[in-house]
Amino acid sequence: MSAEITAAGAAANGAGVIHDIGYQAYDGPRLGRAQIMLALGWHSLKSAFGIGRGAKAKIVPVFTFAVMCAPAVVNAIQLAVTGTHTRVVPYDTYRPVALRVLVLLIFLAAQAPEVVSRDLRSHVLPLYFARPIRRADYPLAKLAAFVAACLVLIEVPLLVLYVGTVTQVRTGSAVWSETRALIPGLLLGAAWAAVAAALGLLFASFSSRRAYATGSVAIFFFLTWTLALLLTSIGEHAFGPGLQQPSALARLAGLISPFTALDGMRQWLGGTSPGPVPDPGGYGALYGIAVLAFLLAGAGGLLLRYRKVGVA
Amino acid sequence: MTAQQGQAIQPAPELTAPRPPAADAVIRAEALTKRYGAVTALDKLTVAVPAGITGLVGANGAGKSTLVKILLGLLEPSDGRAAVLDQDCARAGQRIRTLTGYMPEHDCLPADVTATEFVTHLGRMSGLPPTAAKERAADSLRHVGLYEERYRQIGTYSTGMKQRVKLAQALVGDPKLLLLDEPTNGLDPAGRSAMLELVERIGNVFGISILVASHLLGEVEQICDHLVAIEAGKLLRADTVRSVTRASRALVIEVEEGTELLRDELLRRGLAVAVEGRGVTVGLAGDQTFDVVRDAVAELGLPLNRMEQRRHRLEELFSGDQPAAGVTSGGAGDVR
Numbered sequence: 001m002s003a004e005i006t007a008a009g010a011a012a013n014g015a016g017v018i019h020d021i022g023y024q025a026y027d028g029p030r031l032g033r034a035q036i037m038l039a040l041g042w043h044s045l046k047s048a049f050g051i052g053r054g055a056k057a058k059i060v061p062v063f064t065f066a067v068m069c070a071p072a073v074v075n076a077i078q079l080a081v082t083g084t085h086t087r088v089v090p091y092d093t094y095r096p097v098a099l100r101v102l103v104l105l106i107f108l109a110a111q112a113p114e115v116v117s118r119d120l121r122s123h124v125l126p127l128y129f130a131r132p133i134r135r136a137d138y139p140l141a142k143l144a145a146f147v148a149a150c151l152v153l154i155e156v157p158l159l160v161l162y163v164g165t166v167t168q169v170r171t172g173s174a175v176w177s178e179t180r181a182l183i184p185g186l187l188l189g190a191a192w193a194a195v196a197a198a199l200g201l202l203f204a205s206f207s208s209r210r211a212y213a214t215g216s217v218a219i220f221f222f223l224t225w226t227l228a229l230l231l232t233s234i235g236e237h238a239f240g241p242g243l244q245q246p247s248a249l250a251r252l253a254g255l256i257s258p259f260t261a262l263d264g265m266r267q268w269l270g271g272t273s274p275g276p277v278p279d280p281g282g283y284g285a286l287y288g289i290a291v292l293a294f295l296l297a298g299a300g301g302l303l304l305r306y307r308k309v310g311v312a
Numbered sequence: 313m314t315a316q317q318g319q320a321i322q323p324a325p326e327l328t329a330p331r332p333p334a335a336d337a338v339i340r341a342e343a344l345t346k347r348y349g350a351v352t353a354l355d356k357l358t359v360a361v362p363a364g365i366t367g368l369v370g371a372n373g374a375g376k377s378t379l380v381k382i383l384l385g386l387l388e389p390s391d392g393r394a395a396v397l398d399q400d401c402a403r404a405g406q407r408i409r410t411l412t413g414y415m416p417e418h419d420c421l422p423a424d425v426t427a428t429e430f431v432t433h434l435g436r437m438s439g440l441p442p443t444a445a446k447e448r449a450a451d452s453l454r455h456v457g458l459y460e461e462r463y464r465q466i467g468t469y470s471t472g473m474k475q476r477v478k479l480a481q482a483l484v485g486d487p488k489l490l491l492l493d494e495p496t497n498g499l500d501p502a503g504r505s506a507m508l509e510l511v512e513r514i515g516n517v518f519g520i521s522i523l524v525a526s527h528l529l530g531e532v533e534q535i536c537d538h539l540v541a542i543e544a545g546k547l548l549r550a551d552t553v554r555s556v557t558r559a560s561r562a563l564v565i566e567v568e569e570g571t572e573l574l575r576d577e578l579l580r581r582g583l584a585v586a587v588e589g590r591g592v593t594v595g596l597a598g599d600q601t602f603d604v605v606r607d608a609v610a611e612l613g614l615p616l617n618r619m620e621q622r623r624h625r626l627e628e629l630f631s632g633d634q635p636a637a638g639v640t641s642g643g644a645g646d647v648r
């Protein structure tokens with residue numbers, strides 16, 4: 001049937017610049033809103049790792065992922081070589097903590113703009129909003145995708161750590177205790193991913209310029225982290241070395257940065273490995289609230305941001 | 313002919329207000345109002361757009377883009393109602409956006425993806441399954457005349473090619489209605505006519521209803537069946553292209569001397585006249601106008617320099633009034 005139309009079209013269009021190949025209506029299935037969001041999320045997740053982009057776009061994701069896996073790989077090698085059965089990296093803090101923070105910071109600063117700023121820069125949003133989704137669906141799909149990306153970055157190394165350890169330990173009870181130690185690590189990792197992704201996207205979404213977006217994400221996470229550690233150390237030392245318990249300042253300083261807040265929450269929930277901030281003691285619940293507040297501020301801010309964004 | 317003159321002379325409100333909306337209207341607006349703070353972009357606009365190709369014309373800032381965005385549910389009206397394909401814009405935005413393709417007036421393309429990837433992705437966003445999105449993206453890009461180039465990054469495209477990509481992404485979801493906002497934006501004359509030809513084919517051969525916004529009447533009247541003219545957010549006129557343009561030609565007469573005399577004589581003979589510089593402009597209602605003018609010039613014995621037919625400026629075209637003094641001056645206002 002299209003051949004006939006083609007012939008007619010070609011005859012009608014003597015210039016031949018545009019060949020009429022005959023229009024075909026689409027009467028196949030149409031996906032609903034949820035499936036469109038899923039498609040958008042999958043597309044965004046891939047772009048968070050530079051998939052579907054050039055080789056240059058994959059440098060940061062591959063590098064950060066490799067560095068994040070390094071402690072787990074070192075653990076596996078150490079256990080295999082020395083024949084010991086004692087894991088050298090904890091699941092809940094994934095030491096060195098500064099490495100995890102730094103790597104995550106680089107990933108957020110480089111990839112959050114990839115997920116949101118590009119669309120702002122090219123003014124493509126009206127095309128999304130002109131499609132059968134709602135205004136909030138776009139930021140929600142982006143957020144879900146970026147949380148997933150951060151989950152990959154945080155949880156896969158934990159799984160490598162787990163596999164590297166359980167292949168060395170022989171007894172069933174040792175495997176069981178490894179597994180029991182892994183689960184809180186995974187849950188905490190999920191909290192890290194959610195908080196980091198929400199705040200990272202929020203800061204990136206304020207600028208369509210990649211450099212500014214990267215800068216604001218990096219500055220926010222780095223500044224708050226450094227400040228929290230600084231105040232903590234002031235609080236620990238300012239009152240003299242004789243003081244046995246950390247001061248209130250040291251116990252509260254971690255609240256101002258997302259990553260230290262996450263660590264305070266970990267200790268409040270019963271984590272015993274030493275972390276970047278001291279045990280918050282009686283202030284523990286505040287850390288739980290702070291993490292929740294960071295998460296809600298990031299996600300809520302993102303939704304508000306896209307309610308306001310212009311369609312012109 | 314006389315009937316048409318009568319129609320043309322009527323002021324706009326009587327022309328449009330009592331007309332009941334067509335039963336098969338693809339777009340309907342009722343007292344649609346949009347305010348941006350102190351600016352009223354749409355002012356109680358009531359109009360019905362029938363199937364086919366319709367031009368939405370108006371000067372810069374008339375409210376064309378605002379109307380299009382409200383129809384898509386991208387903007388909320390301050391007051392009034394609108395419906396697209398019998399779906400209420402306020403309540404059934406999602407359904408409307410399934411059935412409608414939108415081409416924005418501004419740049420909306422990322423530079424660093426290929427046209428194929430981009431249109432395929434937006435096909436997915438229109439609700440097409442993966443394979444269908446790929447096929448329809450390829451088809452849409454072919455329909456707009458992009459072949460091998462579609463594997464190149466959009467950043468390397470000319471303005472004309474970019475406009476085609478914008479059109480292709482509007483077409484990819486198999487819409488029943490296309491809303492095209494200034495599709496010839498930024499194109500040179502050749503690019504403009506190619507784009508217009510494309511729009512015309514999509515409307516007439518593909519059978520998709522189209523609302524095409526433009527500030528150039530001369531451009532859209534070539535391809536449209538209907539025209540909707542707005543000014544400052546108000547409806548000036550909505551009618552078929554044929555009746556709008558037929559009733560709206562003007563005749564410019566230039567005489568060596570005696571311009572005043574000629575004006576008075578033409579007025580006496582019942583024509584609406586305006587003086588501009590050395591010329592006299594009369595509304596051209598039909599062939600008999602030529603006869604009246606020729607008789608008047610002959611009777612006065614004036615040396616005739618020039619007598620030519622010309623179009624009015626957009627605003628007066630649609631106001632339906634005869635030209636007032638001064639408005640047709642200088643030819644710069646000609647739409648063609």
Ligand SMILES: Nc1ncnc2c1ncn2[C@@H]1O[C@H](COP(=O)(O)OP(=O)(O)OP(=O)(O)O)[C@@H](O)[C@H]1O
Pocket residue numbers: 348351352353370371372373374375376377378379417527
């Ligand atoms: N976001 C906004 N805030 C304030 N005023 C606005 C906004 N958008 C549009 N306007 C005003 O509303 C009026 C109509 O604008 P609109 O863009 O709909 O006109 P248009 O007919 O599309 O013009 P153009 O031919 O320039 O595209 C203009 O006066 C414009 O300045």
Ligand SMILES: [Mg+2]
Pocket residue numbers: 376377378417493
């Ligand atoms: Mg406009």
